[in-house]
Amino acid sequence: MGQKVNPIAFRLKTTPNSPEWLSSWYADKTKYKDLLLEDYKIRQTLQKRLSSAGIVAIRIERSTKKIKLILIVSRPGLVIGRGGKELEVTKNEVLKIMSKRSTNKINIDIQVEEFRNTDLSAKLIAEKISWQLAKRMPYRRVVLSAIEKSMIAGAKGIKIILSGRINGAEISRKEKFHQGQVPLSTIKSHIDYAEVPCLTRSGYIGVKVYLCLA
Helix, strand or coil, X not given: CCCCCCCCHHHCCCCCCCCCCCEECCCCCCCHHHHHHHHHHHHHHHHHHCHHHCEEEEEEEXXXXXXXXXXXXXXXXXXXXHHHHHHHHHHHHHHHHHHCCCCCXXXXXXXXXXXXCHHHCHHHXXXXXXXXXXXXXXXXXXXXXXXXXXXXXXXXXXXXXXXXXXXXXXXXEEEEEEEECCCCCCCCCCEEEEEEXXXXXXXXXXXXXXXXXX
């Protein structure tokens, strides 16, 4: 089973080290679909606007008249801006999305947390590999460099899977790179996972990163 499901969803709140819910709120069946779609639009907007800040995760917590956004990023200065200017612009973008659903005034609280070690985030590793492959860098050098940096940073294991027309080959294939231990069937293991598409001249290459942290 561990090979067939998202390893993060498989471990949500099962142990103290397991991942937390990215959305934390309750709604009845009449409002649930609207709030779910709103969460998706907020994440897509923030991901596009703050892509240079290195977003690791976006957590959304809702109450009756308040929404709390926790942005975990590697470069918080780009999110906050000088004097909090960029933060206000981001807040206005979120308000535009929410105003389409409700006319009531909703208080938005945005908190920014710094993620210090970028080599211990599967999402940042996958995005970096995707960017380098799009720049036509040698895929083996790119992947092996990412694996080495993660292991030096303290990861217990890492697995990277590339699938598609790798290196511009005429026939698509899948290549796996692995170092250390990545026990996908062990629930108590802290596994970080991310998948990012990479658009090259030959077509899309899928990048999957499994990172064992504990």
